[in-house]
Amino acid sequence: MTTIGIRGAFFDFIDDPWKHIGAEHEAARFHADGLLVIDDGKIVDFGLYDHLSERHRGLEITTIRDRLILPGxxxxxxxxxxxxxxxxxxxxxxxxxxxxxxxxxxxxxxxxxxxxxxxxxxxxxxxxxxxxxxxxxxxxxxxxxxxxxxxxxxxxxxxxxxxxxxxxxxxxxxxxxxxxxxxxxxxxxxxxxxxxxxxxxxxxxxxxxxxxxxxxxxxxxxxxxxxxxxxxxxxxxxxxxxxxxxxxxxxxxxxxxxxxxxxxxxxxxxxxxxxxxxxxxxxxxxxxxxxxxxxxxxxxxxxxxxxxxxxxxxxxxxxxxxxxxxxxxxxxxxxxxxxxxxxxxxxxxxxxxxxxxxxxxxxxxxxxxxxxxxxxxxxxxxxxxxLYIDDLVGNFQPGKEADFVVLDWNGGQAAQAWHQSLVVEKEGPQTMEQVANLLFGIMMVGDDRAVDETWIMGKRLYKKG
Amino acid sequence: MTTIGIRGAFFDFIDDPWKHIGAEHEAARFHADGLLVIDDGKIVDFGLYDHLSERHRGLEITTIRDRLILPGxxxxxxxxxxxxxxxxxxxxxxxxxxxxxxxxxxxxxxxxxxxxxxxxxxxxxxxxxxxxxxxxxxxxxxxxxxxxxxxxxxxxxxxxxxxxxxxxxxxxxxxxxxxxxxxxxxxxxxxxxxxxxxxxxxxxxxxxxxxxxxxxxxxxxxxxxxxxxxxxxxxxxxxxxxxxxxxxxxxxxxxxxxxxxxxxxxxxxxxxxxxxxxxxxxxxxxxxxxxxxxxxxxxxxxxxxxxxxxxxxxxxxxxxxxxxxxxxxxxxxxxxxxxxxxxxxxxxxxxxxxxxxxxxxxxxxxxxxxxxxxxxxxxxxxxxxxLYIDDLVGNFQPGKEADFVVLDWNGGQAAQAWHQSLVVEKEGPQTMEQVANLLFGIMMVGDDRAVDETWIMGKRLYKKG
Structure with missing residues (x-):
């Protein structure tokens, strides 16, 4: 049984955006500098790095930079x-x-x-x-x-x-x-x-x-x-x-x-x-x-x-x-x-x-x-x-299984990076609105080239070649 | 003024396939081993390599393997x-x-x-x-x-x-x-x-x-x-x-x-x-x-x-x-x-x-x-x-400008190569029907990753990185 930490920019959902018309961000959660703590493949803690790092001293942490981490x-x-x-x-x-x-x-x-x-x-x-x-x-x-x-x-x-x-x-x-x-x-x-x-x-x-x-x-x-x-x-x-x-x-x-x-x-x-x-x-x-x-x-x-x-x-x-x-x-x-x-x-x-x-x-x-x-x-x-499996997967709630995907918002056709630079330049996203705009760019202008890594139960099974 | 030759598998059209319902291949042309002769950016000869090579002795030839060459x-x-x-x-x-x-x-x-x-x-x-x-x-x-x-x-x-x-x-x-x-x-x-x-x-x-x-x-x-x-x-x-x-x-x-x-x-x-x-x-x-x-x-x-x-x-x-x-x-x-x-x-x-x-x-x-x-x-x-520019571009007819694209039929998502292997295995396409099937795979299962090279007036301006 090993405990590991993933540090990076995390985005997931806690509710259905169709229930928040006009304020869809209320259904989502974004940690520009977050920490996901995984024990034996399951999420045991999740939140802002600054809040969590204290209570997980000595944790072996993998830092993922310039990427968005979403549930698989x-x-x-x-x-x-x-x-x-x-x-x-x-x-x-x-x-x-x-x-x-x-x-x-x-x-x-x-x-x-x-x-x-x-x-x-x-x-x-x-x-x-x-x-x-x-x-x-x-x-x-x-x-x-x-x-x-x-x-x-x-x-x-x-x-x-x-x-x-x-x-x-x-x-x-x-x-x-x-x-x-x-x-x-x-x-x-x-x-x-x-x-x-x-x-x-x-x-x-x-x-x-x-x-x-x-x-x-x-x-x-x-x-x-x-x-x-x-x-x-x-x-x-x-x-x-x-x-x-x-x-x-x-x-x-x-x-x-x-x-x-x-x-x-x-x-x-x-x-x-x-x-x-x-x-x-x-x-x-x-x-x-x-x-x-x-x-x-x-x-x-x-x-x-x-x-x-x-x-x-x-x-x-x-x-x-x-x-x-x-x-x-x-x-x-x-x-x-x-x-x-x-x-x-x-x-x-x-x-x-x-x-x-x-x-x-x-x-x-x-x-x-x-x-x-x-x-x-x-x-x-x-x-x-x-699918009635939201007790098992779907977001970063502690207790769920640690399946996630690491997205490069610049992955895709030749025009992708300049398009995304309308949202963020060198720095990664700092606000929910920036994340939403980057994600729309990924789904409409990008493609599977945005998928940089895929992790199953806290283990990386795919890394883009 | 330089004359160059491109040798490879060429596919282009000589007529409108909608005029050949049930026999669309009649509108197309395929040379599994073809030669395109380009002089100062324009096409001066085009046909089967075996037919043409005789009359273009000493031609500087670039051979493009395992690809399909189409008009730009x-x-x-x-x-x-x-x-x-x-x-x-x-x-x-x-x-x-x-x-x-x-x-x-x-x-x-x-x-x-x-x-x-x-x-x-x-x-x-x-x-x-x-x-x-x-x-x-x-x-x-x-x-x-x-x-x-x-x-x-x-x-x-x-x-x-x-x-x-x-x-x-x-x-x-x-x-x-x-x-x-x-x-x-x-x-x-x-x-x-x-x-x-x-x-x-x-x-x-x-x-x-x-x-x-x-x-x-x-x-x-x-x-x-x-x-x-x-x-x-x-x-x-x-x-x-x-x-x-x-x-x-x-x-x-x-x-x-x-x-x-x-x-x-x-x-x-x-x-x-x-x-x-x-x-x-x-x-x-x-x-x-x-x-x-x-x-x-x-x-x-x-x-x-x-x-x-x-x-x-x-x-x-x-x-x-x-x-x-x-x-x-x-x-x-x-x-x-x-x-x-x-x-x-x-x-x-x-x-x-x-x-x-x-x-x-x-x-x-x-x-x-x-x-x-x-x-x-x-x-x-x-x-x-x-666009009323078919006197200038659009196929490999001599007299037209030598703009063309070099396609890798396996370029695209992870599933692409196995899909295309239903059509051809190691050898490239030998028949028009194989070409048509590969091209459908390129347009529906592949994407711009199929574009390996792009040539303008006989000069290569793009090569996939």
Whole structure:
């Protein structure tokens, strides 16, 4: 058991900026000269260096200069077995799955391929500053095992599960519901809460699930209520039609998951682009969450997620944000913030009354603006809350696990440094407002080159080359 | 006068891929082992190395391995004086101009600031592989002069002009129409066709132009018909309302520019997001062009440009593509291709009948898909055609100027190389299809890190550090 200290400029959140409209800084915390004390991978103290150093005499301190230290980024929706096939050309969701994705995922029945891929997957996450993800695997348990084995080697907190599908995919990919139930049970017993691993019962999506498969998921959740549930919802119009055709007794997409008792705390539905206002309200009430994947929603042409609706204080829906690799084309959640900002601004114009005065909703229009506070909260503490893991990660509260990312605000395209010099010159940021402006520069003008180091449980696992 | 040869893998276009639906490769040309012969900055021969080497014995040859060599990228719409203020937070077009852009542009009345900025601007372009741009300056001639001085030092082909505005901006920014006319005339005489410089008569936009200012532009164009005309059109709904309120005798945005005789060959209107079908048809007929700026259209929430409508063979509109720095947040035209692909896919879903069967148009839906052929044509030969400079640049035809970019298909995020290994392993690409797949990987999974070298008139001006 070793105690270490990290000294530097820290920025994290203690509340949701959407609750502080006009005063978002109240949700954040900035220590220009802070100290993070880590014991055996967990945070035991955090505050201003000048306040804390007295009571931690003799502490071995690593000083990180000219950087911003943030909690590690949390990706709420990603597909491990699409690591290689990200950015595939030319199709919306359904044909894209058939043409590009399913053939690639079938390779993950091979243990060697799955193992190599798992290594590359976590390398890509760490280089992007992502320290936690909730990920899909494939319908083959081999892929789920190799994923968890690799995350345990790196001691990373992840949520994952065998990904069930029993229709509308190649025959060799389909799970029999009973087999899916048995394999899931075995994997839950082996991996759930082993080390930092958490298990999600994972029906891929209602579009590819029979009633029997969903009933198997219901049984799993009843028998393992501590487990998560991860799936997709309302991503693409054609998909939604297919779901309603198959599950004729349900009036909407959310209704299918409700019918099988899956919606509630620890439930994540990826996308939700086409959810009705009623579905938003029911989700809000249930405690279930959505995952916003702007990069993927644009890449597959799925549509513009109604971020301002999801963040309606009257019916607030828990949200995490995801890259959705390989529907998303970049591993960096900074890119998800960039694309989320753009989706939000398009919504802003649609709602400001300039196109259709009858649809004007200025409060919803405003909630669509992804400020740096809203953005970085969403991929740290907000993401942790969306995934119900904010007791474990998401900010620098003592008791939490010491996963963090070290950002160089000048990293990125050639124009980056001169842009950022509008905010700070040689000295680092001294005020919250400067930090916010630098962070907006990182998410909109910078990119993953801003990620200089990534630390897991107080150990540095990535340093930019 | 020195003759040099570049040996490597070359890819360029000889036709418009939108004219070859289902067989886009017919519009392209690939030499896995090619030779480009350059004399005094101009291309004098181009073809397969084995065919050409015989007739160029003793030629000093630079061999470029493991790379793809493409014509330099052409940015049809960019704002030089927004180099530093790109990616500014939180506003649609009109307030964004007031809050962020006009204050920055006012700094360019200072010659030292403008000179420093010009250096940084061209550094950023070259690092992005952009060899030609059509750029706005400010309402101060100082900025226009410093821009042209710097481009001439680098011997780059650009189109630019003093950018006139006489309303709806800070008083110290406004041009008097007569002053604008006189200064433009002086600058045309000094810079137009001096070296590689070309002059564009540049009313900023109808929103900020009185009838008198537009009449001054009309007079300039009549007196200097060889000059270009560069402006904005139909970017944002609120802007459009303002234009129609000010120019009450015009029924639409395009009509304002038509009234002053500005629309025709060498006319570029940036954006055109909200153009009517009728405006598309009139533009097509006139020979005037639009510039598609997808990154900016998303960043400012302007909307989804109807790419499939602009490329309707019945009323094809000339197009260049632009980054629109600083409404766009990245200098790299690869990023414009990424965002253009996403805009196109969103349009594809809106037009495929899955949302509204009455709006179904499958042909237009398909024309929205930005394949690698369509994309890279758009930022090379297509962009040159859009700007009426395809007699000078855009591909490797002998007689043209030798501006080119050297691409490393593995440059980008950590996941890039494994993704590209789906296409080629150790050997470089041997077939057109492999090239197209690598290029799609560059535009969607890679980024400006793919730009390894940028050459201007046969001289290497940029090498990735």
């Amino acid at each position: 980024f949390i990706d709420g929706h990603i597909h491990f077995p699409q690591t290689r096939v990200l950015g595939a050309f030319g199709q919306q969701l359904l044909p894209w799955l058939q043409v590009w994705v399913f053939p690639e995922e079938l390779k993950y029945r091979d243990r060697d391929y799955a193992r190599e891929a798992a290594g590359r997957f976590f390398d890509a996450l760490l280089a992007a500053g992502t320290t936690t993800c909730q990920t899909f695997t494939t319908s083959s348990p081999v892929s789920t095992e190799e994923l968890f084995e690799e995350s345990e080697r790196r001691n990373m907190r992840i949520i994952a599960g065998l990904t069930g599908i029993d229709r509308k995919a190649p025959a060799e990919m389909l799970n029999a519901p009973e087999g899916f139930y048995n394999e899931s049970k075995r994997l839950i017993e082996r991996y759930h809460r082993s080390g930092r691993s958490l298990y999600a019962i994972t029906p891929r999506f209602a579009y590819g699930a029979s009633s029997e498969l969903l009933a198997a998921c219901e049984r799993l959740k009843r028998e393992h209520p501590d487990c998560w549930v991860n799936t997709h919802i309302s991503e693409n119009p054609s998909e939604i039609r297919g779901v309603l055709a198959d599950h004729g007794d349900c009036t909407d997409y959310l209704g299918v998951y409700e019918k099988y008792g899956l919606v509630g705390p620890k439930f994540s539905g990826g996308h939700g682009v086409w959810l009705s206002d009623d579905e938003f309200r029911r989700l809000s009430k249930s405690g279930g969450a959505l995952t916003f994947c702007p990069c993927s929603n644009l890449f597959l042409g799925s549509g513009l997620f109604r971020l301002g609706r999801a963040t309606d204080p009257q019916a607030r829906v828990r949200l995490s944000w995801g890259t959705d690799i390989g529907g998303g084309n970049r591993f960096s959640l900074l890119h998800a913030l960039e694309e989320g900002y753009k989706v939000g601004m398009c919504n802003n114009t649609l709602l400001d009354g300039s196109i259709d005065p009858t649809r004007q909703d200025l409060a919803e229009a405003e909630r669509n603006k992804v400020s740096p506070y809203r953005g970085f909260w969403s991929i740290t503490l907000g993401g942790a809350q969306g | 990228f052409i940015d049809g719409h960019i704002h030089f004086p927004q180099t530093r203020v790109l990616g500014a937070f939180g506003q649609q077009l009109l307030p964004w101009l007031q809050v962020w852009v006009f204050p920055e542009e006012l700094k360019y009345r200072d010659r030292d600031y403008a000179r420093e900025a010009a250096g940084r601007f061209f550094d950023a372009l070259l690092a992005a592989g952009t060899t030609t741009c059509q750029t706005f300056t400010t309402s101060s001639p100082v900025s226009t002069e410093e821009l042209f001085e710097e481009s001439e030092r680098r011997n780059m082909r650009i189109i630019a002009g003093l950018t006139g505005i006489d309303r709806k901006a800070p008083a110290e920014m406004l041009n008097a129409p007569e002053g604008f006319y006189n200064e433009s005339k002086r600058l045309i005489e000094r810079y137009h066709r001096s070296g590689r410089s070309l002059y564009a008569i540049t009313p900023r936009f109808a929103y900020g132009a009185s009838s008198e200012l537009l009449a001054a532009c009309e007079r300039l164009k009549r007196e200097h018909p060889d000059c270009w005309v560069n402006t904005h059109i139909s970017e944002n709904p609120s802007e459009i309302r303002g234009v129609l309120a000010d120019h009450g005798d015009c029924t639409d945005y395009l009509g304002v520019y038509e009234k002053y005789g500005l629309v025709g060959p060498k006319f570029s209107g940036g954006h055109g997001v909200w153009l009517s079908d009728d405006e598309f048809r009139r533009l097509s007929k006139s020979g005037g062009a639009l510039t598609f700026c997808p990154c900016s259209n998303l960043f400012l929430g302007s909307g989804l440009f109807r790419l499939g409508r602009a490329t309707d063979p019945q009323a094809r509109v000339r197009l260049s593509w632009g980054t629109d720095i600083g409404g766009g947040n990245r200098f790299s035209l690869l990023h414009a291709l990424e965002e253009g692909y996403k805009v196109g896919m969103c349009n594809n879903t809106l037009l495929d009948g899955s949302i509204d069967p009455t709006r179904q148009d499958l042909a237009e839906a398909e024309r929205n898909k930005v394949s690698p052929y369509r994309g890279f044509w758009s930022i090379t030969l297509g962009g040159a055609q859009g």
